[in-house]
Amino acid sequence: MSNVHKSFYDETHTVFGHHKNKILQWIFSIDHKRIALLYLFVMFAFFAVAVSTALVMRLELFSPGQDFIDPDTYNQAFTLHGVIMIFLFIIPGIPAVLGNFLLPLQLGARDVSFPKINLLSWWLYMLGALLAVTSLFIGDGFADTGWTFYAPYSIKTDTNVIWALSAAFILGFASILTGINFVVTIHRLRAPGMGFFKMPLFVWSLYATSWIQILATPVVGISLIMVILERTFGIGIFDPTKGGDPVLLEHMFWIYSHPAVYLMILPAFGIASEIVPTFCRKPIFGYHAIAISSAMIAGVGYLVWGHHMYTSGESEMIKLIFSALTFFVAVPTGVKFFDWIATMYKASIDFKTPMLWTVGTFITFIIGGLTGLIVASVGVDIYLHDTYFVVAHFHYAILGGVVFLMFAGMHYWFPKITGKMYNEKHAARAFYTIFIGFNLLWFPMFIAGMLGMPRRYFDYLPEFEIWHKLATIGSWVFALGLIYMFYTLYRGWRYGELAGPNPWNATTLEWQIPSPPQLPNFGEIPYVDYMPYEYKNGEPVRHLDLSVKEDKPHE
Amino acid sequence: MSNASSTEPEIVYDKQGNPHEVIDFNNDYEGAKLGFWLFIFTEIMIFGAMFLVFGFYLFQFSPDFIAASEGLNRVLGGTNTFILLLSALSMGLSLVKLRNGKIDESKKFIWITIILATIFLTIKYFEWSHEIHIGIYPGSPTLDALSDGTKLFFGLYFTMTGLHGLHIIIGIGVMFWVLALINSGKITSTNFVVLENTALYWDLVHLVWVFVFPLFYLIY
Ligand code: HEM
Numbered sequence: 001m002s003n004v005h006k007s008f009y010d011e012t013h014t015v016f017g018h019h020k021n022k023i024l025q026w027i028f029s030i031d032h033k034r035i036a037l038l039y040l041f042v043m044f045a046f047f048a049v050a051v052s053t054a055l056v057m058r059l060e061l062f063s064p065g066q067d068f069i070d071p072d073t074y075n076q077a078f079t080l081h082g083v084i085m086i087f088l089f090i091i092p093g094i095p096a097v098l099g100n101f102l103l104p105l106q107l108g109a110r111d112v113s114f115p116k117i118n119l120l121s122w123w124l125y126m127l128g129a130l131l132a133v134t135s136l137f138i139g140d141g142f143a144d145t146g147w148t149f150y151a152p153y154s155i156k157t158d159t160n161v162i163w164a165l166s167a168a169f170i171l172g173f174a175s176i177l178t179g180i181n182f183v184v185t186i187h188r189l190r191a192p193g194m195g196f197f198k199m200p201l202f203v204w205s206l207y208a209t210s211w212i213q214i215l216a217t218p219v220v221g222i223s224l225i226m227v228i229l230e231r232t233f234g235i236g237i238f239d240p241t242k243g244g245d246p247v248l249l250e251h252m253f254w255i256y257s258h259p260a261v262y263l264m265i266l267p268a269f270g271i272a273s274e275i276v277p278t279f280c281r282k283p284i285f286g287y288h289a290i291a292i293s294s295a296m297i298a299g300v301g302y303l304v305w306g307h308h309m310y311t312s313g314e315s316e317m318i319k320l321i322f323s324a325l326t327f328f329v330a331v332p333t334g335v336k337f338f339d340w341i342a343t344m345y346k347a348s349i350d351f352k353t354p355m356l357w358t359v360g361t362f363i364t365f366i367i368g369g370l371t372g373l374i375v376a377s378v379g380v381d382i383y384l385h386d387t388y389f390v391v392a393h394f395h396y397a398i399l400g401g402v403v404f405l406m407f408a409g410m411h412y413w414f415p416k417i418t419g420k421m422y423n424e425k426h427a428a429r430a431f432y433t434i435f436i437g438f439n440l441l442w443f444p445m446f447i448a449g450m451l452g453m454p455r456r457y458f459d460y461l462p463e464f465e466i467w468h469k470l471a472t473i474g475s476w477v478f479a480l481g482l483i484y485m486f487y488t489l490y491r492g493w494r495y496g497e498l499a500g501p502n503p504w505n506a507t508t509l510e511w512q513i514p515s516p517p518q519l520p521n522f523g524e525i526p527y528v529d530y531m532p533y534e535y536k537n538g539e540p541v542r543h544l545d546l547s548v549k550e551d552k553p554h555e
Numbered sequence: 556m557s558n559a560s561s562t563e564p565e566i567v568y569d570k571q572g573n574p575h576e577v578i579d580f581n582n583d584y585e586g587a588k589l590g591f592w593l594f595i596f597t598e599i600m601i602f603g604a605m606f607l608v609f610g611f612y613l614f615q616f617s618p619d620f621i622a623a624s625e626g627l628n629r630v631l632g633g634t635n636t637f638i639l640l641l642s643a644l645s646m647g648l649s650l651v652k653l654r655n656g657k658i659d660e661s662k663k664f665i666w667i668t669i670i671l672a673t674i675f676l677t678i679k680y681f682e683w684s685h686e687i688h689i690g691i692y693p694g695s696p697t698l699d700a701l702s703d704g705t706k707l708f709f710g711l712y713f714t715m716t717g718l719h720g721l722h723i724i725i726g727i728g729v730m731f732w733v734l735a736l737i738n739s740g741k742i743t744s745t746n747f748v749v750l751e752n753t754a755l756y757w758d759l760v761h762l763v764w765v766f767v768f769p770l771f772y773l774i775y
């Protein structure tokens with residue numbers, strides 16, 4: 001029945017049998033590759049909304065005083081921006097899109113363990129998204145609490161906090177289901193012969209990420225539910241007028257939300273670990289160290305949430321412990337960086353666009369990471385807390401780390417996903433535009449923050465004006481770069497040259513099958529008793545052809 | 556794909572020519588179990604977080620909590636504990652019967668579990684309505700006039716027993732679904748992982764109550 005030339009774009013499995021309608025064939029598809037693309041489109045639609053909101057905020061901040069949005073709208077704008085970026089874009093982010101697409105391919109599996117639950121996750125994600133969008137248009141509009149929902153303000157404000165909370169809860173549930181799916185897939189569906197220490201490093205990073213999703217998300221889920229109950233019934237748990245303790249909510253929030261930042265960055269590191277050996281044409285340095293350090297980051301990351309609360313009332317002792325543990329997380333992160341740099345050492349590096357993005361990220365993420373250590377120091381943070389220094393720090397880490405590496409991954413796997421190649425020259429120029437715009441946008445904010453510019457303000461004193469002007473101009477360059485990049489990718493998808501199965505001479509299994517992949521992924525599953533990145537004299541040691549052949553149809 | 560591979564497993568050979576079976580994800584008993592255990596972990600994290608919150612306030616307001624606990628009906632609470640215990644037993648028996656091929660008896664025990672769960676909910680309903688009747692529910696004027704510890708005790712009481720009750724309701728729904736699957740031959744004496752996972756879930760629901768009961772009813 002299966003035709004060799006057909007890709008997963010031409011045929012699919014759906015949950016309710018057959019559909020004539022093309023759209024139904026997508027939104028009910030249980031093929032991991034299609035689900036990945038479903039996520040991709042919705043996620044980037046939301047990314048566009050959140051970026052636009054941010055551009056409006058930056059425009060308001062261009063000069064001091066109220067220009068064209070009022071303070072309340074500004075509060076709703078940064079909440080909307082934060083909620084979308086965090087819960088709808090970057091947390092599902094890499095796992096839901098690239099993870100879904102690649103995990104089975106890299107493992108040599110035909111799908112994830114629970115394809116139907118995979119589809120259910122996407123539907124839940126859509127439901128959460130729908131709730132968030134609806135709340136924009138009813139009653140007093142979107143929540144204005146900030147994405148952190150701190151009590152008691154989140155109990156008192158008239159805006160639609162319950163909607164935003166329910167959305168976050170449902171999105172969390174979707175994320176848990178994805179996590180469970182991935183852990184089981186990794187345990188059960190590795191190709192025969194592939195032990196844990198023969199898995200590609202992207203898979204390792206997804207493994208650590210999934211455990212965080214499973215163990216941390218429920219805690220924030222129940223906290224959000226308690227805030228909802230607080231608002232509807234007044235159960236009193238976080239309400240100081242009833243003896244409740246609002247700081248308790250901060251603890252429960254950060255017990256999830258700090259690990260959540262590793263949930264964002266670990267898969268991004270996984271992408272870097274794939275790209276670096278491919279473009280250096282050599283085996284990665286310190287494979288085991290990188291694999292284990294993901295698990296270490298995930299583990300220690302659990303114990304550091306208190307560094308968000310130095311100013312909320314913690315004992316001196318606890319502050320020091322949280323501070324020390326936070327410093328400790330930098331160790332496994334440093335291990336990864338040294339391994340990547342050691343891999344690049346004396347290699348003849350091919351600076352194709354994915355590698356450009358990766359190396360660019362090394363610069364921005366190191367700034368983001370090292371400023372993280374600055375705000376992790378108790379004394380310094382008492383001063384820097386709630387200033388733009390913190391905002392610049394996490395944009396350097398999340399935007400300049402996670403999102404940049406996601407872009408790296410999108411360029412790297414673009415030929416695999418679409419079967420076409422984008423224009424290298426334009427893609428590289430788009431990178432430079434974004435890179436310059438990004439630094440112009442966020443570097444001045446470190447300075448403004450150190451001078452005392454507080455975050456979440458729609459107005460500022462005249463002495464901060466120069467820094468805000470630079471940042472706003474940076475935001476335009478950045479936005480233009482984004483448009484340029486997406487347009488280049490779009491043109492590649494429509495008009496690009498055929499890429500062939502393995503345009504980068506990469507070694508992992510997803511490159512040994514046609515681009516775009518066929519519905520069952522592999523014809524014959526390979527026996528994998530070798531390491532994922534084996535190069536000799538700059539050439540991959542193995543070239544396999546694992547496509548579905550005509551004479552041996554899988555079905 | 557699934558049909559072909561469920562009849563004959565896919566085999567690959569290593570360099571020495573030894574055969575290795577490729578696991579079929581559509582038909583993976585261990586995977587289904589593992590996945591459900593992970594789900595149970597998340598439930599434990601949820602209830603665990605609630606218990607921590609409870610502990611946190613119990614330390615702060617011990618006298619109030621102890622006084623408030625005395626107002627709960629221990630006879631009804633104790634009866635419910637016993638009923639859930641019985642239901643966990645009958646759930647387990649239904650699994651045993653199924654695996655021994657006694658489909659009808661298995662179904663009978665599921666029905667018994669459903670009935671016991673319904674009795675549990677009914678008793679819970681009477682407890683709640685009694686408390687609401689005497690004006691004790693979150694945000695009520697009566698409760699707001701009482702001490703902070705009492706407010707928190709009942710806030711937690713309604714939240715946690717409510718969350719637990721919700722799990723019971725979901726459990727009943729799942730059991731009806733399981734019955735339908737047995738009737739349509741999707742759960743059989745050799746393909747029983749859905750019932751096994753349901754039993755696991757029910758054990759969790761029972762276990763949570765074993766903690767909820769003493770914490771709320773017996774701390775006086
Ligand atoms: C596209 C470029 C972006 C621009 C121009 C931008 C700009 C801003 C601005 C102006 C604020 C408000 C700062 C304040 O008033 O305190 C903000 C806050 C925030 N941004 Fe971005 N941002 C961008 C991308 C991102 C990305 C990619 C993420 C995460 C994935 C992100 C996450 C956040 C969060 C979590 C907040 C805090 C919201 C809050 O205070 O509740 N941003 N951003």
Ligand SMILES: [Cu+2]
Nearest residue numbers: 258305307308
């Ligand atoms: Cu943190």
